[in-house]
Amino acid sequence: MGDIIFTREYQEIHNLYEYKIFVNNKEINSLANGARKVITLKPGIYEVFVKVNGSKSTQKQVEIKNKGTIRLSCGSSLSGLKVAFSWLFIFSKNNLYLKDTV
Numbered sequence: 001m002g003d004i005i006f007t008r009e010y011q012e013i014h015n016l017y018e019y020k021i022f023v024n025n026k027e028i029n030s031l032a033n034g035a036r037k038v039i040t041l042k043p044g045i046y047e048v049f050v051k052v053n054g055s056k057s058t059q060k061q062v063e064i065k066n067k068g069t070i071r072l073s074c075g076s077s078l079s080g081l082k083v084a085f086s087w088l089f090i091f092s093k094n095n096l097y098l099k100d101t102v
Contacts (some may be wrong), residue, residue: 010034
């Protein structure tokens with residue numbers, strides 16, 4: 001078995017909503033603002049993404065190895081002036097990110 005550690009950075013945007021975590025297009029858990037979740041999976045290749053309010057990250061392919069750990073961080077890609085007008089962008093389809101962390 002191996003782990004994926006999802007870390008959601010604390011942000012004001014979407015702060016009241018939990019991100020839904022999907023593995024192979026199945027919702028398996030949720031992630032609160034500023035929280036961390038560990039998902040344990042069998043070794044293999046998986047497609048993962050996060051979703052909230054109709055917005056979702058791009059799908060990321062990860063390979064789980066026996067006793068291995070993958071660390072991913074997620075959050076909203078809205079920053080700067082877009083945050084001030086977030087009501088215009090909040091429901092855009094791809095305003096979330098999911099990236100590898102060290």
